[in-house]
Amino acid sequence: MVKAVVGANWGDEGKGKITDMLAQKADIVVRFQGGANAGHTIVNNYGKFALHTLPSGVFYGHTTSIIGNGVALNIPILMNEIKSITEKNVPMPKILVSDRCQMVMPYHILFDQYEEERLGGKSFGSTKSGIAPFYSDKFAKIGFQVSELFDEALLQDKVERICETKNVILEHLYHKPVIKPEELLATLKEYKEMIEPYVCDVSSYLDKALKEGKTILLEGQLGTLKDPDHGIYPMVTSSSTLAAYGAIGAGLPPYEIKQIVTVCKAYSSAVGAGAFVSEIFGDEADELRRRGGDGGEFGATTGRPRRMGWFDCVASKYGCRLQGTTDVAFTVLDVLGYLDEIPVCVGYEVDGEVTTEFPVTCKLEKAKPVLQKMPGWRCDIRGIRRYEDLPENCRRYVEFIEDQIGYPITMVSNGPGREDIIYRKSPLQK
Numbered sequence: 001m002v003k004a005v006v007g008a009n010w011g012d013e014g015k016g017k018i019t020d021m022l023a024q025k026a027d028i029v030v031r032f033q034g035g036a037n038a039g040h041t042i043v044n045n046y047g048k049f050a051l052h053t054l055p056s057g058v059f060y061g062h063t064t065s066i067i068g069n070g071v072a073l074n075i076p077i078l079m080n081e082i083k084s085i086t087e088k089n090v091p092m093p094k095i096l097v098s099d100r101c102q103m104v105m106p107y108h109i110l111f112d113q114y115e116e117e118r119l120g121g122k123s124f125g126s127t128k129s130g131i132a133p134f135y136s137d138k139f140a141k142i143g144f145q146v147s148e149l150f151d152e153a154l155l156q157d158k159v160e161r162i163c164e165t166k167n168v169i170l171e172h173l174y175h176k177p178v179i180k181p182e183e184l185l186a187t188l189k190e191y192k193e194m195i196e197p198y199v200c201d202v203s204s205y206l207d208k209a210l211k212e213g214k215t216i217l218l219e220g221q222l223g224t225l226k227d228p229d230h231g232i233y234p235m236v237t238s239s240s241t242l243a244a245y246g247a248i249g250a251g252l253p254p255y256e257i258k259q260i261v262t263v264c265k266a267y268s269s270a271v272g273a274g275a276f277v278s279e280i281f282g283d284e285a286d287e288l289r290r291r292g293g294d295g296g297e298f299g300a301t302t303g304r305p306r307r308m309g310w311f312d313c314v315a316s317k318y319g320c321r322l323q324g325t326t327d328v329a330f331t332v333l334d335v336l337g338y339l340d341e342i343p344v345c346v347g348y349e350v351d352g353e354v355t356t357e358f359p360v361t362c363k364l365e366k367a368k369p370v371l372q373k374m375p376g377w378r379c380d381i382r383g384i385r386r387y388e389d390l391p392e393n394c395r396r397y398v399e400f401i402e403d404q405i406g407y408p409i410t411m412v413s414n415g416p417g418r419e420d421i422i423y424r425k426s427p428l429q430k
């Protein structure tokens, strides 16, 4: 059976922790989209890790970790990540990389930087990891597949052809040094040596695994609001963040995805530019940022301070709907224990009208939050394992939000560790 762990919002909802936890009972964990531009923070017995490319199953001896064809594969970053975990005494994980996966080329990273420079104040707030130029090339059909590393003649011809067009842009648009085909070929030869031990026909592997009754976990990056179709376009990422895309980015039949765990954080945070209706500022934001997550809300990859806000029922209801949520994992609830009252965004006011439906981007820019205050619980809830042992106001907060978003909250996370989880039977469960 296949399960997916995905985000309802802007990312950083705590998917890494939930995947790591669910991976205890999974045979295979697959990354199906995105690249090394975002990361997961995982805290376990080996220490604290920021993973960007490796699936969150790498800490278990029993799971196979797969990089699916939908991922933007940065080979040197993958190699460094493997090294960084084995250095901390994590046993060498079993890793497979799809032969259909495409590679982030060194020039993708440069183009990302040059374009942000060129746009100046109008930039997208890219992490400059080359992800947008990578996916542009993939769909312009000038990307490089891992399988092509093993065909020297093809590679030589293609490298020469692609350098020609890239160099025109480098020279005339960006006024930067051009790419030398022989240097690029030498780099690709190194990539081939690095990746060779991991290359696999992943869709066949997964097909066989399904027939053997194995459990496969699909691990999403970012969240619904960063999806290129359903998110806050153009302030989105370049590959689909939806569970449905897991079927494509891993190479699985869509009907095999039986459980979709959508992760929602008990408050909001976002990185990069774009509308963020329930955003807060000043001291209020600083305090939540400092107390948030596990050691503060700062980007796992970039270290950038995250933008902070109250829980947004409008965005989360929409985020859960587009994911096809069967279960909501409600995370980082413990962090809110310091507040007397907790504002929740229950509607958007757009042009004088209140709506609970998430609007398209041009309307979203005009939306103002309608806030409702919930009473706080003013205590530390870490260590609690049973839902009924949570303070009453804390349960009211969870149940209020469940009611607003309309999807069952079946897991409540009250700490960064694997064991910090409360399972709950929701009245909305089918």
Ligand code: GDP
Residues within 6 Å of the ligand: 007, 011, 012, 013, 014, 015, 016, 017, 039, 040, 041, 042, 043, 222, 292, 293, 294, 295, 300, 331, 332, 333, 334, 335, 413, 414, 415, 416, 417, 420
């Ligand atoms: P992801 O990309 O969705 O996995 O999210 P991040 O890893 O960027 O952010 C989640 C952060 O919150 C990490 O530092 C986690 O260790 C931490 N975290 C996850 N769940 C909880 C929780 O329930 N409570 C607290 N305090 N921290 C959590």
